[in-house]
Amino acid sequence: MEPTTPVVLNCSAKNLTHTVVYEGTPARFDRLNNGQSVQWQVMPSSVVFNKLKNITNYDDLVTSQFNNVTYAVNASELTIFNSTIGPQGSMPYSTAGLYILNYRNPNCTTAANLIVISNGPVCSCDASDLNNVQLTCSVVYAESTTQPNYPILTWRNSSGGQVGTTESGIS
Numbered sequence: 001m002e003p004t005t006p007v008v009l010n011c012s013a014k015n016l017t018h019t020v021v022y023e024g025t026p027a028r029f030d031r032l033n034n035g036q037s038v039q040w041q042v043m044p045s046s047v048v049f050n051k052l053k054n055i056t057n058y059d060d061l062v063t064s065q066f067n068n069v070t071y072a073v074n075a076s077e078l079t080i081f082n083s084t085i086g087p088q089g090s091m092p093y094s095t096a097g098l099y100i101l102n103y104r105n106p107n108c109t110t111a112a113n114l115i116v117i118s119n120g121p122v123c124s125c126d127a128s129d130l131n132n133v134q135l136t137c138s139v140v141y142a143e144s145t146t147q148p149n150y151p152i153l154t155w156r157n158s159s160g161g162q163v164g165t166t167e168s169g170i171s
Contacts, residue, residue: 016101016112023118027080029099039102040071040078046086046094053093058104070095083116 021027031038040055047053054063060073070091072079082088084095096116102109123137 016110018112020115021083023083023085023116025083027083027114029078031076031101036105040073041100042097044093044097085116085118
């Protein structure tokens with residue numbers, strides 16, 4: 001999947017890139033390694049009131065609310081070991097959500113979404129009436145509600161012809 005344009009708020013530093021991964025796989029956000037410490041924050045998609053959670057606080061140490069099993073931080077990147085759409089094990093939040101990177105000098109912020117897909121489309125077909133075939137599909141994913149990225153699904157028939165497209169407002 002193609003990454004989309006990230007959010008940049010008054011920042012001349014390297015932008016983060018929106019990232020899409022399957023659940024259970026690792027993800028990584030690269031940052032400008034200019035020798036300064038940064039603050040990483042996340043607004044998990046599984047938190048109802050979209051409250052920011054500090055991953056680091058201007059050092060490369062993961063805060064106590066998270067553990068080193070979930071995140072690793074070094075001078076050039078944040079690594080998410082296991083991408084999730086909801087709470088799992090000892091992790092009370094999803095790792096899907098809006099990731100925010102705060103630089104102290106220059107004082108700037110950049111952000112991007114981690115979109116986690118549970119699996120590919122799951123479809124079922126009712127062809128009991130060949131004049132009215134019913135196809136039902138679902139895609140389970142999680143990301144930030146602050147800046148939603150709706151999936152674009154294109155439906156094709158067996159000969160490759162496009163049948164229809166769904167672009168927004170999918171629930």
